[in-house]
Amino acid sequence: MVELTDITQDAFTAAEDTIIELLRSKYPALDLRKGTVLRETLVKPYAQLFAADTERLAELTATYSIDQLSDTSDPEAVDRLLSNFLVTRRAGTKSYGPVSIRLQYNQDYTFPTTLIFRTVDGLEFSPVNSVTVYSTTNVTADKKLVAVNGEAYYLAVIDVQAAETGVKYKLVQGTMLDCPTGLVGFIMAEAYTDFSGGLETETSAQLLARLPVDISNRSFDSPYSIEARFRDREPSIEAVSVAGMANPEQLRDKHYIVAVGSRVDVFVKSFHTLPVMMLRKTAVCTATGVHQFDIGINDVPGYVTIRSISVVTEDNSITIGSLAFDEVRTADLTGVSHDFDISQSYIETDYSRWQKSTVTVYGAAVQKVGSTVELQVEVSYAPMIDSLQSYVDDASVGSCQFDVVVRAPLVCHTSIRLVAYQSALLDPLSTSDMATTVMEHVNSIGFGTTLDKSQVVSALTSHYELKRIDVSDNAANGMVLTGWIRAAGGTVVNLSGAELNIYRVTNTDIMLSPRTCVFNAAKQDIDITVVRE
Amino acid sequence: MNVATNYSGRLVDVEGLQTVAAPTGMVQVYFTATTGQRIVSGIQKLIQRYAIIYLSNKDSYYDPVLGTDFMMKVVNGLIQTRENVAVAFAFANDDVLRILRVDDVDPKYGTLPDDEKVDKVTLEDYNVDLATGTLFLRLKIATKAGDSAEFLLPATAPRS
Numbered sequence: 001m002v003e004l005t006d007i008t009q010d011a012f013t014a015a016e017d018t019i020i021e022l023l024r025s026k027y028p029a030l031d032l033r034k035g036t037v038l039r040e041t042l043v044k045p046y047a048q049l050f051a052a053d054t055e056r057l058a059e060l061t062a063t064y065s066i067d068q069l070s071d072t073s074d075p076e077a078v079d080r081l082l083s084n085f086l087v088t089r090r091a092g093t094k095s096y097g098p099v100s101i102r103l104q105y106n107q108d109y110t111f112p113t114t115l116i117f118r119t120v121d122g123l124e125f126s127p128v129n130s131v132t133v134y135s136t137t138n139v140t141a142d143k144k145l146v147a148v149n150g151e152a153y154y155l156a157v158i159d160v161q162a163a164e165t166g167v168k169y170k171l172v173q174g175t176m177l178d179c180p181t182g183l184v185g186f187i188m189a190e191a192y193t194d195f196s197g198g199l200e201t202e203t204s205a206q207l208l209a210r211l212p213v214d215i216s217n218r219s220f221d222s223p224y225s226i227e228a229r230f231r232d233r234e235p236s237i238e239a240v241s242v243a244g245m246a247n248p249e250q251l252r253d254k255h256y257i258v259a260v261g262s263r264v265d266v267f268v269k270s271f272h273t274l275p276v277m278m279l280r281k282t283a284v285c286t287a288t289g290v291h292q293f294d295i296g297i298n299d300v301p302g303y304v305t306i307r308s309i310s311v312v313t314e315d316n317s318i319t320i321g322s323l324a325f326d327e328v329r330t331a332d333l334t335g336v337s338h339d340f341d342i343s344q345s346y347i348e349t350d351y352s353r354w355q356k357s358t359v360t361v362y363g364a365a366v367q368k369v370g371s372t373v374e375l376q377v378e379v380s381y382a383p384m385i386d387s388l389q390s391y392v393d394d395a396s397v398g399s400c401q402f403d404v405v406v407r408a409p410l411v412c413h414t415s416i417r418l419v420a421y422q423s424a425l426l427d428p429l430s431t432s433d434m435a436t437t438v439m440e441h442v443n444s445i446g447f448g449t450t451l452d453k454s455q456v457v458s459a460l461t462s463h464y465e466l467k468r469i470d471v472s473d474n475a476a477n478g479m480v481l482t483g484w485i486r487a488a489g490g491t492v493v494n495l496s497g498a499e500l501n502i503y504r505v506t507n508t509d510i511m512l513s514p515r516t517c518v519f520n521a522a523k524q525d526i527d528i529t530v531v532r533e
Numbered sequence: 534m535n536v537a538t539n540y541s542g543r544l545v546d547v548e549g550l551q552t553v554a555a556p557t558g559m560v561q562v563y564f565t566a567t568t569g570q571r572i573v574s575g576i577q578k579l580i581q582r583y584a585i586i587y588l589s590n591k592d593s594y595y596d597p598v599l600g601t602d603f604m605m606k607v608v609n610g611l612i613q614t615r616e617n618v619a620v621a622f623a624f625a626n627d628d629v630l631r632i633l634r635v636d637d638v639d640p641k642y643g644t645l646p647d648d649e650k651v652d653k654v655t656l657e658d659y660n661v662d663l664a665t666g667t668l669f670l671r672l673k674i675a676t677k678a679g680d681s682a683e684f685l686l687p688a689t690a691p692r693s
Binding site: 020024029034035037040044 | 544578581585597636637643
């Protein structure tokens with residue numbers, strides 16, 4: 001609400017001029033010059049009120065005009081206006097992720113939802129559900145403690161959720177937590193992987209930016225409408241990209257002599273930082289030093305890559321590092337009505353919820369053929385691919401005209417190395433915080449863009465006081481950007497240089513293009529050195 | 534002072550200063566709310582404008598250039614000697630004349646006759662009433678038409 005104290009001098013002067021003009025047009029004999037009693041007692045007071053009313057009218061007019069809304073507009077006014085278009089502001093979401101807990105005793109532990117884990121910054125998390133992790137001696141339990149070779153503690157990994165919404169609760173892998181509510185045998189805890197979720201309440205600027213998507217019709221016939229449909233279903237989706245008719249990445253409409261329409265592939269970036277799932281797999285020895293296991297379609301729907309494979313020993317401990325492995329992706333299309341051509345290859349089913357893999361592992365153990373070994377498999381994946389596919393396949397929801405397949409995006413796994421220079425007069429910077437800043441920037445990029453050195457420099461210099469960053473190609477201190485992409489069919493494409501440009505490596509025959517690919521960086525892949533000079 | 538009684542064709546203002554009969558020497562002017570409000574024009578209107586602007590402080594709400602620093606100096610005790618009075622008056626008078634002359638020729642306010650346009654204002658003398666803490670300025674105002682009038686302008690400092 002505009003008050004008299006909100007009126008600027010310019011607004012007052014303009015109001016005065018208007019009133020003088022109006023009064024003199026009606027009463028030309030009035031002397032309204034500065035210093036006259038009429039000016040002081042009639043014009044000035046009314047000019048103040050007139051200016052305030054003019055501002056209020058402008059404010060009211062702005063609330064009825066989407067064009068005039070901005071991030072500084074009254075949020076309630078923005079919400080009221082946009083509610084006319086059935087658009088609502090997204091509330092913040094709570095961050096969630098796995099926490100690895102070190103425990104002293106090999107016994108059954110129950111983690112109730114009232115248990116609190118807290119970071120040094122005071123951010124609190126609690127188990128999503130009450131969960132019991134059994135001792136390693138329990139042979140039938142699904143969830144057991146893990147003994148770590150050579151260490152006098154046991155590990156339990158449970159899922160926790162932040163106490164409140166907001167991006168600050170999005171922990172990065174390795175963030176330490178304590179347990180203020182007390183836990184028998186508790187030694188320490190840390191974020192097992194980067195957390196997901198954790199969104200701030202949408203700002204007015206963000207709300208207005210997604211307005212074209214949100215006011216579009218909810219159907220499957222345009223990229224905007226498809227995105228709107230998906231975001232309605234899953235508000236935490238970060239980006240959506242569509243390959244439809246005439247898009248070269250759309251391979252499924254080229255099965256015939258002429259390209260047909262109605263095939264739609266929807267690539268969904270359903271994560272901010274690519275999450276990781278731990279699988280326990282029993283691998284069968286097929287030859288000396290060679291084992292195989294399968295990743296079924298329901299194990300990790302929409303998985304992107306296998307990060308590592310390690311052996312789980314008899315005492316239920318795991319070894320550090322990864323075994324060498326090969327992966328062959330196929331698909332299980334039992335009961336699937338979507339149009340896939342798998343006669344030549346399984347490219348068209350890659351990254352869909354029907355993909356499956358046969359993984360061959362080398363050096364896990366020396367055994368007889370047919371023997372088995374327990375393996376721990378770390379798999380990065382795009383969440384919700386299966387649920388979104390189920391949604392579009394629902395008979396009451398799905399399109400009667402379009403064959404819609406939901407896919408995880410191709411991911412350019414990015415590594416960055418750089419040297420930054422800081423004044424020795426300033427307090428030392430935290431390279432960990434700087435790595436987080438760079439990681440957040442990389443993981444905020446959606447589909448269809450490039451990542452170049454200038455973006456990294458901008459991300460850092462906007463947050464930290466640096467003298468310079470070496471962006472040269474100098475082998476010792478220059479900035480290095482590298483990335484690799486597993487395209488459909490298993491082809492691995494490498495990028496490096498001053499920019500990681502997906503356009504340059506586009507190969508639509510393996511669904512690799514800016515339309516299908518997003519960037520992702522893990523904190524451990526960002527190496528920053530700060531030189532104080 | 535002479536008070537113009539013929540308002541035909543003139544721009545008029547509302548009376549804010551005490552109205553007096555035609556001249557019998559110098560008269561102190563002061564602002565008052567009179568019963569039966571009257572309109573004024575001519576040199577009385579000019580004196581009224583001069584007095585209002587002279588006694589208004591600069592940087593007042595919504596018009597930072599309207600007014601002078603004179604009252605601020607009086608209230609803050611910065612006028613201690615005759616020289617202080619003369620200097621303070623000189624600056625303040627310059628401010629007022631500039632403001633008056635700008636509006637005098639601004640067509641949006643209509644046309645002013647020469648007997649309502651200021652030519653110059655001089656400080657004839659001053660005296661101080663210690664009992665009331667009031668500095669009285671005796672000013673002589675001359676118009677472009679050649680008319681002139683003397684009036685006393687009171688500037689009162691608050692007493693603790």
